[in-house]
Amino acid sequence: MDVFEAAKLVVGIDTKSFEEAKARQLTLTKPPYALGALEDVAAQICGIASLVPARTPSRGALAIFAGDHGVLEEGISPWPMEVTAQMVGNFLSGGAAANVLAKRTSTKVLVVDVGVALDLVPTEGLIIQKVAKGTSNLAKGAAMTREQAAKAIQVGFDVACDLVLDGHDILIAGDMGIGNTTPSAAIVAFMVGAPVASVTGYGTGISSELFEKKVAIIESAVSRTASSIDRSDVLGVLSSIGGFEHGATVGFIIGAAFSKVPLVLDGVISNSSALLARELSPLSLQYCFAGHASREVGAKVANSALGMEPLLNLDLALGEGSGALLALGLIQGATDLLADMATFDQAGVTEK
Numbered sequence: 001m002d003v004f005e006a007a008k009l010v011v012g013i014d015t016k017s018f019e020e021a022k023a024r025q026l027t028l029t030k031p032p033y034a035l036g037a038l039e040d041v042a043a044q045i046c047g048i049a050s051l052v053p054a055r056t057p058s059r060g061a062l063a064i065f066a067g068d069h070g071v072l073e074e075g076i077s078p079w080p081m082e083v084t085a086q087m088v089g090n091f092l093s094g095g096a097a098a099n100v101l102a103k104r105t106s107t108k109v110l111v112v113d114v115g116v117a118l119d120l121v122p123t124e125g126l127i128i129q130k131v132a133k134g135t136s137n138l139a140k141g142a143a144m145t146r147e148q149a150a151k152a153i154q155v156g157f158d159v160a161c162d163l164v165l166d167g168h169d170i171l172i173a174g175d176m177g178i179g180n181t182t183p184s185a186a187i188v189a190f191m192v193g194a195p196v197a198s199v200t201g202y203g204t205g206i207s208s209e210l211f212e213k214k215v216a217i218i219e220s221a222v223s224r225t226a227s228s229i230d231r232s233d234v235l236g237v238l239s240s241i242g243g244f245e246h247g248a249t250v251g252f253i254i255g256a257a258f259s260k261v262p263l264v265l266d267g268v269i270s271n272s273s274a275l276l277a278r279e280l281s282p283l284s285l286q287y288c289f290a291g292h293a294s295r296e297v298g299a300k301v302a303n304s305a306l307g308m309e310p311l312l313n314l315d316l317a318l319g320e321g322s323g324a325l326l327a328l329g330l331i332q333g334a335t336d337l338l339a340d341m342a343t344f345d346q347a348g349v350t351e352k
């Protein structure tokens with residue numbers, strides 16, 4: 001299905017189930033609201049499932065969207081481009097942080113090559129849907145064409161729908177792409193209208209000198225974009241300052257909402273992408289959880305602009321889906337609590 005058509009068909013979560021879940025929390029053997037944010041998480045899961053109590057999501061799937069970035073030639077990351085492809089190999093052989101955390105929650109790990117510069121060998125667990133071999137350098141002009149942006153969004157949407165058809169009941173957004181905190185900060189600055197320096201982070205750990213350079217490059221790309229593109233023009237924004245991972249993540253978010261399954265956002269790549277998904281499909285955000293507050297400052301700014309409270313704050317600065325995977329256990333626990341705790345009546349506990 002065409003993702004842009006699907007985006008218009010996304011419906012909001014079931015508010016009746018959401019409210020019913022909130023009411024049920026008050027009947028469980030605990031002081032009112034004692035489970036804090038977990039009560040909201042469980043209610044949101046019930047709203048998504050249109051069922052109270054909802055079944056706990058137990059078949060998670062992490063899609064790691066991988067792509068390269070032409071802007072790397074400006075020296076905005078200390079790591080060479082080939083690390084993207086090398087890390088794809090690491091994901092496929094199970095050695096990355098995301099693999100270790102995915103194993104703990106029996107989450108399937110899928111790598112989607114949406115624009116890695118090097119040719120990858122077809123392997124089990126790898127989907128090759130290269131839009132191009134890396135983006136163009138956004139410091140010099142548009143990062144991609146509008147057609148490429150649309151193609152990346154479609155890839156992410158298709159991956160989400162296929163995973164749900166395969167029986168996955170919660171999706172996790174991951175990323176791999178050396179240099180990708182640069183387009184992420186550019187997207188946040190442009191979409192939120194915040195000063196670039198206030199949304200740019202240190203990525204993989206850059207020096208303060210490199211940070212100044214990163215800010216200057218993003219500032220010039222954002223002002224080039226602002227002169228000709230409107231915030232509601234998602235293809236325009238992506239083509240000007242985005243990455244293929246961002247495009248795919250936009251589609252992945254819409255695909256989850258269209259398929260009525262929850263999706264856990266990770267760090268600054270998925271948070272910035274969610275700002276774009278909101279333009280195409282505002283209701284799709286009702287299916288999203290902010291997994292964590294990344295150390296990358298743009299992630300925090302994006303989450304607050306989206307009105308989302310991150311579930312964890314662990315000072316992670318990794319991406320890959322790592323923070324979202326950690327939040328998955330928490331979402332599962334919250335859903336279990338609503339379903340399995342005894343009520344005051346059942347347990348014979350006196351209510352105040």
Ligand SMILES: Cc1cc2ncn([C@H]3O[C@H](COP(=O)(O)O)[C@@H](O)[C@H]3O)c2cc1C
Nearest residue numbers: 077175176177178179180181203204318319
């Ligand atoms: C070995 C390694 C593993 C990673 N896993 C995720 N990232 C993360 O760091 C990169 C973004 O940071 P920057 O914009 O500073 O390059 C992305 O690849 C992201 O997925 C990694 C980076 C490295 C080096």
Ligand SMILES: O=C(O)c1cccnc1
Nearest residue numbers: 267268294296317318319
């Ligand atoms: O916020 C993130 O996900 C992040 C931070 C640093 C490097 N890569 C990703």
